[in-house]
Amino acid sequence: MSKSSPTVTMARIAEAAGVSKATVSRALGGSSLIGGPVVSHVKAVAEKMGYVRRNQRRHSERSILTIKLVLPPSASRTANLFYSLFDLVDGLREGLSPSGANIIVETAGKDYVPFPHKKGGEVDAFVFAFHRPPAAVFEEIKEKGAKCLVLNRVVRGVRQVVSDHRDAMRQVAEHLSSKGVAGNCCFVGYRGIEDVMRMRVQGFTEGCAANGITFEAKEDVWIADSPEEIKCETIKAEYERGVRVFVGVNDVVGSLLIQQLHELGYKIPHDILVTGCDNSPLCDVIIPRLTTVDLSIRTLAMRAGRNLHAGIVNGVESEQSILVRGELLIGETT
Template structure:
């Protein structure tokens, strides 16, 4: 038989409304009464009706994160798994549940997020991507729904966001290859409509420009954050008459595809081609050879995004820390894929 609030109230010798106030941590309930009622709840095995509670408090104690593509495709990239681990860990510590929202395209994403928020099933949203002209951000911003963007917006300056300095991160990655003697450096980018792709490409270009090195359009290839993008890029790059001797790859998963393609073509890393990529997922250290990668603090991106969102939900008018943009620091992890000095290219 299900235990109700009335059953708890009767045993505790208080009114049902007092039990409800204990559940919502009402400040007018004394510590002694709160402890007594909670002990009786535990003894009786009472489980709060969260739906009923949300109707009273107008909160759900739930947030969601929105996936920019079908879940089965994204979960093949360990970046998102680690990002979500950070989100869920912090949300759980704050007493919040986490839901997943996804769609096959931007229209479906918008519909999914809209259903959850308008149906009051979640209190806020974490967007795991940042696109140019994003309809989901437009919807959230115009309706004043709580949300946090992992990345940055090119249209809204004051939205809550958690990001890296991706321009500087790509600058550092490219500069490392330059310091190893490389002069012909290519770039395997992500989808051009993603801000992170544009920022990392900008950092790559900036490093080449500052060093007075040549930039060629054929040394830049766009793709997805998937192995296949790196694999396809190899057949193109290695057949160029004046091919790059080093590559900056936008994501570690892309680098794995590059390694696979080079192996099939009988080229060696870093002797024939050096590689630096991004995210520093655990497999980058275990690949053959181990891949040099920019560690962007994936877990901390997710953890901070969850923390900032929940703080904003609880105190919507509270200053979250004198800034709306939180930047997670990055660092270059140098491994075998880029350690070989290619200074000889200066005389080729």
């Protein structure tokens, strides 16, 4: 055919070939980012559909992937204590190598729009970190042919790289058992992180059962409305109830427990043991050093980058869900 059919677009070729629109554009344009088998497949589909690429001037082969990293809305003053943005971006960039990466950092909100401008350039993939956007956002990204991945949240039908929360708390329980703990534990969390709470409580419950520690989730879990609501009065009441181990759902809770216990005059770990989870930047300034589990954000982001690179550049679709195991870090609070 001398002319392409007006209905044969890159979007239609992408749908027929089972790849993204960006992949079609690169394959037909001779980009070095796309592997040979993928190029051959896309060109064969395009030729069969009667597509003829218009002559275009190209300055050079583009070897940079454009990734939108979407962070959760920062409604809480403690949000920046959970992770290092540097580790997140650097890990993602490392995982995307050897391709270069143009990483655009955005903050989500209830009215988040993934493609605010019609001519805003190609976006190869979206990474939603530590939150779950509305289903309509995922649908729009899918329609545009971009890849999508979620960090540390479970979303049905969407690729995800998740810290192994259950295993982390099983490690905590095993460590407490090695310290002679047989019961009298209180797991402390708060509302608004239900996914993480559920998995970590489940993991700690499993770990206690495996290590002979008496723990009943219905009786021994304290859920505050927010981290700021973890106060001396309730901590003292729990201690008087017989609690001798406080297990924080994360390091923010662990640090608050240490602070409040100090104010109450209790000695750690002589009078009571405290643990956290995540090994967040906060751990660098907590005294005494908090026993925690290193759920490395850098490793999480790197695995996400590798997954995206394989899908975008090589057309290889790997696991739908990737679990990243953490490592127990024994501090001075147990």
